[in-house]
Amino acid sequence: MYLLFCSDPLNSKNVDMDYREECEVARSLGFDTGLVNFDNLIEDEREESGSNPYIVSKNIREYVAKQGNEYVNALYRGWMLRPKVYDAWTVALEADRIRMLTSAESYRNCHYFPDSYSLIQNFTPRSVWLERDQLDAEYIRKAVMPFGKTAIMVKDFVKSRKHDWLDACYIPDASDQVHVERVIRRFVELQGKELNGGIVLREFVPLEFLTLHPKSGMPLSKEYRLFFMFGEPVFTVNYWDEAAYETVPTDLNEFIQIARQIQSPFFTMDIARTQAGQWIIIELGDGQVSGLPEHTDLEAFYTNLKKAVVNRGLW
Secondary structure: OEEEEEEEOOEEEEEOHHHHHHHHHHHHOOOEEEEEOHHHHHHHHHHOOOOOOOOEOHHHHHHHHOOOOOOEEEEEEOOOOOHHHHHHHHHHHHHOOEEEOOOHHHHHHHHOHHHHHHHHHHHOOOEEEEOHHHOOHHHHHHHHHHHOOOOEEEEEOOOEOHHHHHHHOEEOOOOOHHHHHHHHHHHHHHHHHHOOOOEEEEEOOOEOEEEEOOOOOOEEEOEEEEEEEOOEEEEEEEOOOOOOOOOOOOOOHHHHHHHOOOOOOEEEEEEEEEOOOOEEEEEEEEOOOOOOOOOOOHHHHHHHHHHHHHHOOOO
């Protein structure tokens, strides 16, 4: 079982500094690890050259060659990839007998918000979305009408700009068309080439308040990130480093039932408690590209990940 980490952009033989500690812990627990050149992965998209985006370290290629006709299973831990890039990469890896546990379809299911919305819509704030070519005033006006005068938030299919809270994320009154358009335009401007898919508009639901973020001033709430492997929870961590709060309640049965419907072997589910005391789902994410807060117990995370893989007979 291989874990593929991003390499250092300045030295392809070293792990990217943001994943170095993760890689060291994984190795200490017996995971085979390899390096992936992230710049090479995204080169095809950036330059539109049509070149093959696949590159992986020599030690993996040598290991696979010794396995004869057998495939080697792998998971990625690194920076976010657009679905079409991940798709091209998995195809290239398959040709060299490296099989990602997360298929291209599974990656998109959890990485792009609209793809998973139907499965979580009864447990998450009301949401609508617009494709990239629908971001004109009339489409926007029609999209926000169902929200009335309620507050809404703006994000793309993957990420928000929550640290630009007032300028490019939060809209206090969805009926204020001028304000709505201004925030959306600012969001699109700031995202630039990093805009993923289109725009998602979400009802703002007040969450149980903790404090204000020390830099952006956005409200922080009791939010938690749950990691699932093969439909079962394997790790839970407090979402925020900037505030101390108790661990998540042990009763996750409702969320586990939802997780078992998600077509992905490894994904995250961010949950939070509202001011009314209700637990809701914020969003799903692909587990390979979901970040871990600085306070994470990495040994516990990778120990649980290993157990899940071993129990599945994929070690």
